[in-house]
Amino acid sequence: MTTPYQQQPQAPAAPQGPPQGHPPVPPPAAQPGPGPQPGPPSGQPGHPGQQPAQQVPPQAPPQGAPFGGFAGGPGYVSPIPVRRTHLGHALAAEWTKIRTVRSTVWTLSIMALLVFGIGFLVTSFTSGSDYRGTSPVTNGLFGLMLGQICVITLGVLVVTSEYGTGLIRTTFTAAPQRHRVLLAKAMVFITVSFTVTTAVCALTALLASGVHSGPEVAEATGEQWAGVTVGAGLYVSLLGLLSLAIGSLLRHSAGAITAMLGLVLLPTIVAPLLMISESMKPLAETMMDYNAVNSLMTIHQVSAGEDGTKQLLVLAGVTLSALIAALAVQDQRDV
Amino acid sequence: MIEAVGLTKRYGAKTAVYNLSFQVRPGTVTGFLGPNGSGKSTTMRMILGLDRPTGGTVTVGGQPFRQTPNAPRQVGALLDAKAVHGGRSARNHLLSLAQLSGIPARRVDEVLGVVGLHDVARKRSKGFSLGMGQRLGIAAALLGDPQVLLFDEPVNGLDPEGILWVRNLMKGLAAEGRTVFVSSHLMSEMALTAEHLIVIGRGQLMADMSVNEFIARNSAGFARVRTPDEPNLREKLTAALAEAGGQVLPEPDGALRVAGLPLPRISDVAHAADVRLWELSPHQASLEEAYMQLTQGAVDYRSTADQRAGWQGGPPAAAGQGPQGGFVPQPGAYQGQPVPAGAPQPQPQNPYAAPYGPPQPAAAPAPASAPVPASAPEATQPDNRDHRDDRDNEDAR
Numbered sequence: 001m002t003t004p005y006q007q008q009p010q011a012p013a014a015p016q017g018p019p020q021g022h023p024p025v026p027p028p029a030a031q032p033g034p035g036p037q038p039g040p041p042s043g044q045p046g047h048p049g050q051q052p053a054q055q056v057p058p059q060a061p062p063q064g065a066p067f068g069g070f071a072g073g074p075g076y077v078s079p080i081p082v083r084r085t086h087l088g089h090a091l092a093a094e095w096t097k098i099r100t101v102r103s104t105v106w107t108l109s110i111m112a113l114l115v116f117g118i119g120f121l122v123t124s125f126t127s128g129s130d131y132r133g134t135s136p137v138t139n140g141l142f143g144l145m146l147g148q149i150c151v152i153t154l155g156v157l158v159v160t161s162e163y164g165t166g167l168i169r170t171t172f173t174a175a176p177q178r179h180r181v182l183l184a185k186a187m188v189f190i191t192v193s194f195t196v197t198t199a200v201c202a203l204t205a206l207l208a209s210g211v212h213s214g215p216e217v218a219e220a221t222g223e224q225w226a227g228v229t230v231g232a233g234l235y236v237s238l239l240g241l242l243s244l245a246i247g248s249l250l251r252h253s254a255g256a257i258t259a260m261l262g263l264v265l266l267p268t269i270v271a272p273l274l275m276i277s278e279s280m281k282p283l284a285e286t287m288m289d290y291n292a293v294n295s296l297m298t299i300h301q302v303s304a305g306e307d308g309t310k311q312l313l314v315l316a317g318v319t320l321s322a323l324i325a326a327l328a329v330q331d332q333r334d335v
Numbered sequence: 336m337i338e339a340v341g342l343t344k345r346y347g348a349k350t351a352v353y354n355l356s357f358q359v360r361p362g363t364v365t366g367f368l369g370p371n372g373s374g375k376s377t378t379m380r381m382i383l384g385l386d387r388p389t390g391g392t393v394t395v396g397g398q399p400f401r402q403t404p405n406a407p408r409q410v411g412a413l414l415d416a417k418a419v420h421g422g423r424s425a426r427n428h429l430l431s432l433a434q435l436s437g438i439p440a441r442r443v444d445e446v447l448g449v450v451g452l453h454d455v456a457r458k459r460s461k462g463f464s465l466g467m468g469q470r471l472g473i474a475a476a477l478l479g480d481p482q483v484l485l486f487d488e489p490v491n492g493l494d495p496e497g498i499l500w501v502r503n504l505m506k507g508l509a510a511e512g513r514t515v516f517v518s519s520h521l522m523s524e525m526a527l528t529a530e531h532l533i534v535i536g537r538g539q540l541m542a543d544m545s546v547n548e549f550i551a552r553n554s555a556g557f558a559r560v561r562t563p564d565e566p567n568l569r570e571k572l573t574a575a576l577a578e579a580g581g582q583v584l585p586e587p588d589g590a591l592r593v594a595g596l597p598l599p600r601i602s603d604v605a606h607a608a609d610v611r612l613w614e615l616s617p618h619q620a621s622l623e624e625a626y627m628q629l630t631q632g633a634v635d636y637r638s639t640a641d642q643r644a645g646w647q648g649g650p651p652a653a654a655g656q657g658p659q660g661g662f663v664p665q666p667g668a669y670q671g672q673p674v675p676a677g678a679p680q681p682q683p684q685n686p687y688a689a690p691y692g693p694p695q696p697a698a699a700p701a702p703a704s705a706p707v708p709a710s711a712p713e714a715t716q717p718d719n720r721d722h723r724d725d726r727d728n729e730d731a732r
Contacts, residue, residue, distance in 0.1 A: 075482060075512030075513055077482065078408065078480040083405060085404065089437050092434040093431040097423070100424065101422045101423055102422055162420070165420050166415055166417055166418035166419075167419055167420045169380075169414055170418045171435075172383075173385065173407075173410075173412050173414070174407045174475075176402075177401070
């Protein structure tokens with residue numbers, strides 16, 4: 001702190017201000033209070049508006065006016081016309097964002113490695129006679145059960161990495177229409193994750209069915225092919241989208257990933273416990289049917305019967321509700 | 336043009352910003368000052384629609400920020416240099432922001448050149464220094480060629496060359512007719528950059544005026560008086576000045592510091608007392624002094640001397656923090672709650688810093704300092720009152 005006892009070099013007054021220094025004449029003696037500033041009678045040079053609501057007439061950008069000269073109204077107008085933004089802009093931005101961070105590459109390649117690698121191992125350590133009841137196209141299932149965790153992680157990170165780094169404030173400053181940002185994130189994410197997951201699952205199934213063919217191997221129907229590729233891809237990417245919505249609600253990476261792991265894993269652990277109680281049995285059976293691991297098995301049609309449409313619809317419903325909740329909450333929150 | 340009316344923000348029981356009304360006009364650099372925790376960043380976030388005000392409204396260019404059709408083209412902001420994803424390169428970060436508002440990619444390279452980051456454009460921003468981060472943030476603010484710019488502590492972490500660059504950039508942007516709103520803690524920097532000041536303390540408006548006026552109103556200026564080295568002359572003059580109502584303190588080098596009397600009056604008194612003067616010079620206060628004087632009652636986080644008593648065992652060394660600032664009032668005991676004050680009170684004036692003109696009615700300065708609705712002078716009251724009381728005490732001495 002500078003005290004008045006230290007000699008001040010020169011008052012760092014604003015360059016164009018009125019001279020403040022050595023007044024040639026005193027103010028009326030007994031009145032230590034100074035008179036008003038020289039300049040406009042308003043007392044605040046260049047600040048004609050004393051009331052905030054008062055509109056100051058617009059004026060051309062001032063050049064060389066005293067005090068830097070300013071008037072109200074729109075001062076500077078960019079020569080480039082301003083156009084209204086739309087969802088397409090947000091989609092392009094989110095696409096740039098998702099492809100330019102390493103977490104996307106890492107999570108998706110680990111997922112691909114798990115699905116294809118485990119599928120490859122299973123395929124190579126089995127023989128045709130192992131596929132009397134189940135088609136070899138389901139070989140990607142084991143890897144996908146682990147790989148879905150990677151997609152969940154990516155879904156969470158797409159949103160929470162922005163909150164964690166503070167980038168979200170930059171994003172929402174650049175795009176105050178927050179719902180558009182979240183929608184674009186959701187659309188870009190589900191497109192990317194669905195494409196990659198479906199492709200990897202299809203590759204694994206193609207390999208397995210290519211290696212194991214013959215009269216004793218169970219033939220996969222068209223429906224089952226659809227299930228192990230598009231169905232599995234859709235289920236896992238919906239799970240990722242749910243993670244994205246949960247991430248947007250919780251705004252915390254670790255919290256959201258933990259919540260999603262609990263959602264995926266807990267039902268398989270809790271359901272057998274609930275089976276003990278007779279009254280809890282219906283709930284336990286629902287949990288058994290609709291938990292993520294069992295849903296994937298149903299979608300892969302490991303056991304004949306159901307094709308997993310119900311599981312997909314339930315997950316789609318849950319995801320949609322979470323997304324709507326995230327959209328609603330997001331607009332109200334401070335970031 | 337940024338316009339806030341009655342802006343209030345509460346976080347639970349804590350009121351971060353209370354009834355803040357101000358205008359930031361185009362064509363000039365407006366400084367935004369206040370101690371730590373006074374609500375500067377909260378106010379900036381409310382302007383940008385990131386925080387919802389508990390009460391009041393704020394508009395940018397006549398409309399609430401969140402209704403702006405293309406925000407980056409109208410408002411550019413640097414809030415936090417670290418508000419980037421460290422894993423993304425500077426160019427990709429700016430590219431995504433550009434795409435968000437339909438700005439062509441070549442503009443990204445343009446602003447990277449403007450802030451001098453083109454050499455590291457493809458490096459991940461995690462490795463950036465604070466100064467490079469600030470440059471990246473400024474690049475993001477400039478991206479849309481906006482007419483309103485907000486900068487929160489833009490020179491933090493910049494080297495001297497960078498500080499000079501930012502100063503000239505701000506002035507240049509304002510000279511083009513843009514609205515430039517800058518918060519800073521560096522008073523010397525503010526004095527060089529800003530022409531207008533908005534000062535808040537504890538979330539309330541304390542001043543809204545030009546830099547020069549601010550210094551004039553809030554600085555504790557004084558006159559240096561030196562008498563010939565003859566016996567008793569100093570004592571004689573001291574007595575005469577004290578009689579005339581001045582506050583006189585001797586300086587180590589033999590000069591006197593006189594406050595409360597205008598220079599000509601000192602001369603008259605000296606003449607009447609038959610004392611010749613070898614020096615009679617005004618002391619002009621700096622923006623920093625003026626700021627310190629205005630805000631010291633509103634400082635939330637104040638450091639104390641490190642006594643290290645716990646280590647030495649003995650009683651703490653005498654914490655005799657004598658009056659460090661002569662005529663600068665000591666920190667007033669601020670009462671936390673806004674004091675419901677009555678009539679506006681005049682602020683203590685510095686007779687040396689103020690330009691001359693016709694005498695003013697006593698009550699005039701306070702309302703003039705706050706171009707806000709009727710409640711605003713109240714907002715400035717608690718601190719004014721503290722200063723005044725202190726000043727009165729000084730006068731009584």
